[in-house]
Amino acid sequence: MAREVTYTVRVEFGDCDPARIVWFPNFFRWIDAASRHFFIECGVPPWHETEKTLGVIGTPLVDTHAKFVKTASYGDTLAIHTSVAEWRGKSFVQRYRVSRGADAIMECDEVRIFAGHREDGAPGIRALPIPPAIRALCE
Amino acid sequence: MAREVTYTVRVEFGDCDPARIVWFPNFFRWIDAASRHFFIECGVPPWHETEKTLGVIGTPLVDTHAKFVKTASYGDTLAIHTSVAEWRGKSFVQRYRVSRGADAIMECDEVRIFAGHREDGAPGIRALPIPPAIRALCE
Amino acid sequence: MAREVTYTVRVEFGDCDPARIVWFPNFFRWIDAASRHFFIECGVPPWHETEKTLGVIGTPLVDTHAKFVKTASYGDTLAIHTSVAEWRGKSFVQRYRVSRGADAIMECDEVRIFAGHREDGAPGIRALPIPPAIRALCE
Amino acid sequence: MAREVTYTVRVEFGDCDPARIVWFPNFFRWIDAASRHFFIECGVPPWHETEKTLGVIGTPLVDTHAKFVKTASYGDTLAIHTSVAEWRGKSFVQRYRVSRGADAIMECDEVRIFAGHREDGAPGIRALPIPPAIRALCE
Known part of the structure; x- marks a missing residue:
């Protein structure tokens, strides 16, 4: 099992909109933090270190699919449960379940890559093969 | 045709992350603005007015699916082309194509609802049937 | 003593800009959360409750003065030490010292008001006299 | 005259908080964009270019002082009038007046520096003397 x-x-006051519920882009802000914390908790060094050792500058998104189940508001505490649901050749599926106590709030499946600088030095990024050292830490 | x-x-400096590309939650910030502008351009009044006339307090997300095609960075100007791809009973699919000149940057399909306050006065929101007056303006 | x-x-990856340091508006995001937490910790109810009991809908800023001493980056943990430095008739000075371990990162003095809806029902807000019940909880 | x-x-829906007014950290987001646009309009190249030619990676804040005069909400269009009020040896005062039509909304004076990487290669930044080529463009 993963x-x-x-x-x-x-959830803070400023995370909420005039409808008094979380403004949805903030969920993606938190999910991005949960993604990075997943790797940190698994023992992967911060990206400014992996840039030097593995050429990995981060894990940008390729595709994201989210379902919003219940609303949340300020004063709430949310738990984001994160795992890697699938490892592919040059990408992986990172899965998030956001809950408030027993309530499901939001679910999200992302396809991310391990990104490096382009080999020709031009601006932009490219997908690297999944670094085995990172995968071994995360399973 | 829709x-x-x-x-x-x-795209501003502060929209970009240490990898020097747009931090992806900002795309959802812009898409949410594009969603509202779509309705404004179609002649739908702002939500604080429709709250009084139609009980509509906004169009929160139920589901979103986005694909990130190319990166963008500060100094870029992005065009977000927005339409309603499908009208359903109590929801609709809003579609976004984000481009920089001829480059496709991102695509997104959202399921949104027209939300109203709950009838029992409790906190939270509920989905309203698509208001015909709004749909007529948007087609 | 206050x-x-x-x-x-x-501090998260997405809080940092292409210079790899915290993008400064995020400090104000955190300070605003620290402001609210100060009142919560002191026992003041959330604003949606005080709106009903005291007419207080929040504590918007009138004036803020911040000094940035050292930079911070992702992976850092910051402590925001908050107090009310001065109570005035219709405003108060809320003071923040942001530190990372022994390092001072940022200092900020804000003038805030307790805001209520306008009496004539027009949009906009007005400053209320400091509610004695709130002040008593915070001293 | 400067x-x-x-x-x-x-101003967008998501820029506003449950009190239906602009959540103040967003003003600093816009002011930071206005700061950069000031230099762009004056003919200063983007920071990723000045990093190579002048060692300047950006203009981080040292000190900011803002007064909030009137509230703004979604649907508003704000004009941010930006100038350099004072040039000092290793810093400058950038001044902002934010207005909505004839209404003053917010005023801000910032002390900023032209920042470069540290000479010893350590993380963090240092203040550079005002580059005369940049100052000449901005006066």
């Missing part, structure tokens, strides 16, 4: 890491978020 | 409205975004 | 409450922040 | 450049902002 390793799962939990990241906790306090 | 009506299409274009919303223009300037 | 009561002090500490709010803790994890 | 050169003034105007940057225009559309």
